[in-house]
Amino acid sequence: MADVLRILAFGAHPDDCDLMVGGLAIKYARLGHGVKLVAMCNGNAGHHVMGGGPLAQRRYAEAQRSAVIASAGASGRVEYVVLDIPDCQLMPTLENRWTVVSMIREFQADLVITNRPNDYHPDHRYASQLVQDAAYTVTVPNVMALTPHLSHNPVFAFWSDNFQRPYPFTPDVAIAIDDVLETKLDMLQCHESQMFEWLPYNHNVLDQVPANPAERRSFLAKHWLPRMEREAERGRDLLKQLYGEGRGGLVRHAECLEYCEYGSHVDEGMFRRLFPFFA
Numbered sequence: 001m002a003d004v005l006r007i008l009a010f011g012a013h014p015d016d017c018d019l020m021v022g023g024l025a026i027k028y029a030r031l032g033h034g035v036k037l038v039a040m041c042n043g044n045a046g047h048h049v050m051g052g053g054p055l056a057q058r059r060y061a062e063a064q065r066s067a068v069i070a071s072a073g074a075s076g077r078v079e080y081v082v083l084d085i086p087d088c089q090l091m092p093t094l095e096n097r098w099t100v101v102s103m104i105r106e107f108q109a110d111l112v113i114t115n116r117p118n119d120y121h122p123d124h125r126y127a128s129q130l131v132q133d134a135a136y137t138v139t140v141p142n143v144m145a146l147t148p149h150l151s152h153n154p155v156f157a158f159w160s161d162n163f164q165r166p167y168p169f170t171p172d173v174a175i176a177i178d179d180v181l182e183t184k185l186d187m188l189q190c191h192e193s194q195m196f197e198w199l200p201y202n203h204n205v206l207d208q209v210p211a212n213p214a215e216r217r218s219f220l221a222k223h224w225l226p227r228m229e230r231e232a233e234r235g236r237d238l239l240k241q242l243y244g245e246g247r248g249g250l251v252r253h254a255e256c257l258e259y260c261e262y263g264s265h266v267d268e269g270m271f272r273r274l275f276p277f278f279a
């Protein structure tokens with residue numbers, strides 16, 4: 001392939017990227033592009049029974065399985081990196097900023113995705129802050145001079161959320177994920193400690209988690225598909241514009257992105273290059 005894209009997503013925890021842009025990761029990989037998913041924290045507080053090192057190791061293994069599933073049968077690869085920062089302790093320090101700058105440079109990212117900066121969880125907020133602080137800086141030769149700088153600032157974008165202040169999420173791109181939905185659920189299913197233990201506990205529905213695998217799959221679908229359906233509704237106008245009135249109207253599940261103003265501007269040519277899904 002002449003133009004292999006490099007897509008880099010920064011989440012705070014080892015399942016954030018899967019939930020928010022898992023479908024996109026699969027789609028890029030199947031088109032031969034390179035995807036790196038990053039969890040800035042090691043996940044060591046995301047459980048009500050276990051914690052610390054054993055939980056971080058368990059979640060690392062879950063993330064690696066998810067990446068293998070996302071890459072299965074694809075000509076491109078999805079890799080999953082977990083940084084060893086404890087949960088609820090991510091801070092927008094210079095040290096962490098340099099880590100993000102060097103990761104973006106070394107991967108030579110074309111598109112960098114993270115969460116928006118106003119979010120309930122401090123790790124989410126600071127992951128976003130760190131990525132925004134790295135934007136532009138990745139092009140400055142005298143910042144981290146030993147890690148070759150990028151000649152072009154990548155495009156930076158946010159995945160969606162429902163927070164209304166200071167302004168609600170406004171999609172710039174909406175991508176149908178119906179064709180990869182089962183694989184995205186397979187990715188989520190890898191995060192057993194979250195999908196069937198911690199999140200149900202935290203949402204007070206632990207007693208509803210079924211034991212057998214088929215019922216677990218339905219439980220997962222019941223809890224997470226509505227979010228992806230709402231994304232399709234939120235992006236409906238864009239979906240119709242991008243896929244055509246008929247096809248766009250029929251999309252059931254989607255993932256949406258909003259541009260960050262600190263990245264490269266997305267003109268029509270850049271859009272076609274970065275989002276090769278609408279032919």
Ligand SMILES: [Zn+2]
Pocket residue numbers: 012013016121124
């Ligand atoms: Zn998270």
